Amino acid sequence: MQDIQHIDEVHINFGAEGMVVVNILLGIIMFGVALGIKKTHFTDLLKNPKSPLICFISQFFLLPLFTFLLVLTMRPEPSVALGLMLVAACPGGNISNFMSSLSRSNAALSVSMTAIATLLAVLMTPLNFSFYAGLYPDTKVLLQDIHISFFKVFEIVLILLGIPLVLGMTFAHHFPKMTKKIVGPIQKFSILIFLAFVVGAFSKNYDIFLNWIHIVFFIVVLHNLSGYVLGYFFSKIFRCPKKDCRTISIETGIQNAGLGLVLIFNFFDGLGGMAIAVAWWAIWDILSGLALAYYWSRKSVKP
Secondary structure: OOOOOOHHHOEOOOOHHHHHHHHHHHHHHHHHHHHOOOHHHHHHHHHOOHHHHHHHHHHHHHHHHHHHHHHHHHOOOHHHHHHHHHHHHOOEOOOHHHHHHHOOOOHHHHHHHHHHHHHHHHHHHHHHHHHHHHHOHHHHHHHHHHOOOHHHHHHHHHHHHHHHHHHHHHHHHHOHHHHHHHHHHHHHHHHHHHHHHHHHHHHOOHHHHHHHHHHHHHHHHHHHHHHHHHHHHHHHHOOOOHHHHHHHHHHHHOEOHHHHHHHHHHHOOOEHHHHHHHHHHHHHHHHHHHHHHHHHHOOOOOO
């Protein structure tokens, strides 16, 4: 067990072989997401751009900005603050499609936003993360110590998200019959892969996780719930349909924490405060998403 006095000194043990495995797993997850994306999802965005635009602003502008303000207000440990900023910079998680369907939301909008957000994340994730982490003095020091640049993050996000997405969409276009047979099982399997990834990453660091979870528990819960609230009321202000409000809430509240963990292990050597915060985010947003989806599923809503 590590003899440490501060969460910023914690490092999660995850070897080079483990990193190869998780990179491949995330690629499979994104490939599975891409199989369900069709050309119509992009054309629908152009025909009815209001809700997608509101969702994009909520995900990539409001949530990162709110996260920065939350960090300024609550002053968490620098590594924890860095983890929150990283999660807020990631695109929506692929499990959001399942949540939207369960909650009687606009599932088509959710799938469309997964597609467009994943593509845009190649640029927006490193941009938001570098900007806000560099703007906050305590996290700026960590970035300088580890020598993380916008271009390094851009490169890995392009490899982990962009390439599998393009490959999946290309496969679906050329082999539609085969895609129809495998898309369901692969997407369901990808959720299990994601959960296995989180459990696997921390199975050898169980004591560390338990010793420090109290540091991140409340702020992660508050951060996640704020994402749902931001998405819902921001879309409501602009009078989006109620189903779309639900979807935008879910898309803003459920982030691709799996990508966040991969970036942490690739660039930050498993920096404990970051890894523990993002891992708890990954677990909590599934629990909170299921609870919210179940609640909404019992309440009818007009289109």
